[in-house]
Amino acid sequence: MKFISFAKKIGTGAALTLVGVQSALAADPPTVDLTQLTSSFTSNQIVTAVLAVSVTLMSVYVAIKAVKIVIGMVRG
Structure with missing residues (x-):
């Protein structure tokens, strides 16, 4: 049960990180x-x-x- 809760926390953190990176790159893509x-x-x-x-x-x-x-x- 601890593993599932840990996996959910990691998944949520990874999803939020990806959304942040994606929005930062979409705003002004670096050349x-x-x-x-x-x-x-x-x-x-x-x-x-x-x-x-x-x-x-x-x-x-x-x-x-x-x-x-x-x-x-x-x-x-």
């Missing part, structure tokens, strides 16, 4: 200029970064798998 941010990098840099992260994760996975195989061989 954001992101051209300086988006023009500072190219798609090649993004692809390189994504590939670097994926290679790092793959290396960690291969190392963990190799350790598991070696431990399995040692145990018999």
